[in-house]
Amino acid sequence: MADLENTSEDSIIICEDVHKWFDDFHVLKGVTTAFKRGEKVVICGPSGSGKSTLIRTINRLEVHQRGRIVVDGIELSDDLRNIERIRQEVGMVFQQFNLFPHLTVLQNVTLSPVWVKKVAKSEAESEALALLERVGIEEHAHKFPAQISGGQQQRVAIARALAMQPKIMLFDEPTSALDPEMINEVLDVMRELAASGMTMLVVTHEMGFAREVADRIIFIDEGAIVEEAVPAAFFDNPQHERTQLFISQTLQH
Amino acid sequence: MEERAPNQAIKPPTESKDILRWLKENLFNTWYNALFTCLAVGFLYVIFKGILTWVLTEANWNVIPANLQIFLVGAYPREEIWRVWVVIYTLGILTGLSAGIWGGLALRLALVIGGVGGGIGIILAFFPAPLSSRLGLLGGVVLLAASLFLGRGRKGMRLWVLGGWLLSFPWTMVWLHGFGGLPVVFTSNWGGLLLTLILAAVGIVVSFPLGVLLALGRRSTLPAIKWVSTAYIETVRGVPLVTILFMAQIMVPIFLPDFRIDKILRAMLGITLFSAAYMAENVRGGLQAIPKGQHEAAQALGLNYPLTMLLIILPQALRSVIPAIVGQFISLFKDTSLVAVIGLLDLLGIAKTVIANPDWLGLQAEVYLFAAVVYFVFSYSMSYISQKIEEALEVG
Ligand SMILES: Nc1ncnc2c1ncn2[C@@H]1O[C@H](COP(=O)(O)OP(=O)(O)OP(=O)(O)O)[C@@H](O)[C@H]1O
Ligand SMILES: [Mg+2]
Numbered sequence: 001m002a003d004l005e006n007t008s009e010d011s012i013i014i015c016e017d018v019h020k021w022f023d024d025f026h027v028l029k030g031v032t033t034a035f036k037r038g039e040k041v042v043i044c045g046p047s048g049s050g051k052s053t054l055i056r057t058i059n060r061l062e063v064h065q066r067g068r069i070v071v072d073g074i075e076l077s078d079d080l081r082n083i084e085r086i087r088q089e090v091g092m093v094f095q096q097f098n099l100f101p102h103l104t105v106l107q108n109v110t111l112s113p114v115w116v117k118k119v120a121k122s123e124a125e126s127e128a129l130a131l132l133e134r135v136g137i138e139e140h141a142h143k144f145p146a147q148i149s150g151g152q153q154q155r156v157a158i159a160r161a162l163a164m165q166p167k168i169m170l171f172d173e174p175t176s177a178l179d180p181e182m183i184n185e186v187l188d189v190m191r192e193l194a195a196s197g198m199t200m201l202v203v204t205h206e207m208g209f210a211r212e213v214a215d216r217i218i219f220i221d222e223g224a225i226v227e228e229a230v231p232a233a234f235f236d237n238p239q240h241e242r243t244q245l246f247i248s249q250t251l252q253h
Numbered sequence: 254m255e256e257r258a259p260n261q262a263i264k265p266p267t268e269s270k271d272i273l274r275w276l277k278e279n280l281f282n283t284w285y286n287a288l289f290t291c292l293a294v295g296f297l298y299v300i301f302k303g304i305l306t307w308v309l310t311e312a313n314w315n316v317i318p319a320n321l322q323i324f325l326v327g328a329y330p331r332e333e334i335w336r337v338w339v340v341i342y343t344l345g346i347l348t349g350l351s352a353g354i355w356g357g358l359a360l361r362l363a364l365v366i367g368g369v370g371g372g373i374g375i376i377l378a379f380f381p382a383p384l385s386s387r388l389g390l391l392g393g394v395v396l397l398a399a400s401l402f403l404g405r406g407r408k409g410m411r412l413w414v415l416g417g418w419l420l421s422f423p424w425t426m427v428w429l430h431g432f433g434g435l436p437v438v439f440t441s442n443w444g445g446l447l448l449t450l451i452l453a454a455v456g457i458v459v460s461f462p463l464g465v466l467l468a469l470g471r472r473s474t475l476p477a478i479k480w481v482s483t484a485y486i487e488t489v490r491g492v493p494l495v496t497i498l499f500m501a502q503i504m505v506p507i508f509l510p511d512f513r514i515d516k517i518l519r520a521m522l523g524i525t526l527f528s529a530a531y532m533a534e535n536v537r538g539g540l541q542a543i544p545k546g547q548h549e550a551a552q553a554l555g556l557n558y559p560l561t562m563l564l565i566i567l568p569q570a571l572r573s574v575i576p577a578i579v580g581q582f583i584s585l586f587k588d589t590s591l592v593a594v595i596g597l598l599d600l601l602g603i604a605k606t607v608i609a610n611p612d613w614l615g616l617q618a619e620v621y622l623f624a625a626v627v628y629f630v631f632s633y634s635m636s637y638i639s640q641k642i643e644e645a646l647e648v649g
Contacts, residue, residue, distance in 0.1 A: 098550035112554035
């Protein structure tokens, strides 16, 4: 615990003994860790190990039942005002993109600044266009999501999350639903975002990306952190047997 | 920015529109298909010949123009009918302005309304009646077109027009009833098509938001709201409309003896509460079809529950159940005819009194056919509008 106190100075997210159950099923079994400002952390682990659940508790899409989560100094609780504040500071990108199909690309991006942050529409639109340019799809601004490719949709989803000017970005397997030839265009955007100093928590199976971009890799199995290390140590000298097995299986593919 | 859907680049091969070839390919392509075609044509000939000879030569259509006024407005006094025209013109102007301002869907709706109104107006122009009422509807169509023209591009008028729509119903009721110096026309004198349309319009306009709220309530995570909504929906769906209409007539005065609620208001209440339950189930179907990811994405962006529903979930959910909702509107429109059993003289109720009039004995067929055609014109217009809405929303 003393360790935690030390890190909390520059930690933007603190998880302390986080537990989560789905009915009787114990999904998170006491996760304790902290994320520094500007840190890029890749979370990996076998299917069903609780990776998605862990990052979803951080913007309270899932509610944890025991332990403490503090995001940028705000502890997550049932207080609705806290939840709303935290969701404005934490952007999320989903595996299935989850763009709003009845709105154009531009409307997808401006929706939340206009309605939640009450930014003037014209201002929100020029900011949205700048973001769309940053992720390389400004020419599709007036199309509907169904009219662009999966890779383009995921880049719109990233722009949509960035439009709220979040301090933290959560990615839940952002490239897993993409055709192989589109994976890199999304990873490139994420690399650029990482270089800009964003705090990023990324659940992914892209081990090349993890080695290149991550400051730290967390390996989760059966709802608990088994091992965390910098990429070089994680890949070349994994300590735990389950980590070794996971790495050998993943790198075979 | 020139690029459109890529499939516009090449035109599909055009099919020859030769009628004879179409007939051969579709109706006479096999011997049994040819046989069915001949049988069907023979059958239709026998039926239509009978109906057409009756309609054109045997039927006594005098009963319709002679009673046209009471078919349209019931016992609303002749010298006050101008007030009904004022209502029609007001709605025409509002429709025109909305179409001009918003374009798109509102424009299509206005065109259908204008088309139907114009068609009926032209038919009416041939009836032996005072010139004013013969040309009244055409005047309304002209007003609609004029205000459409006026409203074009005037976005600044949006709020005024919305306010106008909101006020249009209470204003219509008060105006038709009379206030200040206007002679009072008691609602017991309102009847015919006027009553049918008022009941249907109120039922549709009020039961829709009520149904949406009930549907959201039924899916709520708060047990009390969920339970009340579910109980309401299931109870109402378990009871025939006639029963609800009778209960509204008899029970409301028993439970609320101090309020002398108008008979027509009670009928409106019954129809609306009944329809809301069905509306709720239609909307719920749409809500269930929205993937969980849409809720999550909205939440993750910081949208609260009302905004999530209003901006993300309902637009998608309602779009997918438009046919069911319009079907519900159409059956509500036709179900208003049930108010005849509680003594209101809507279009069907009037039809019955006309038949009972000794001057027009034995003309049931003419009168009922007329009523059926009127119902059909309105129902089909709604159905057509629903198709147009679906087409307009096809994109995206
Ligand atoms: N809403 C839920 N209700 C019940 N069980 C759930 C729910 N969501 C997840 N689970 C279960 O919790 C466990 C962890 O799920 P989670 O989605 O966090 O895994 P994951 O590590 O992200 O796996 P994957 O790689 O397949 O995405 C799984 O066994 C899953 O079946
Ligand atoms: Mg997952």
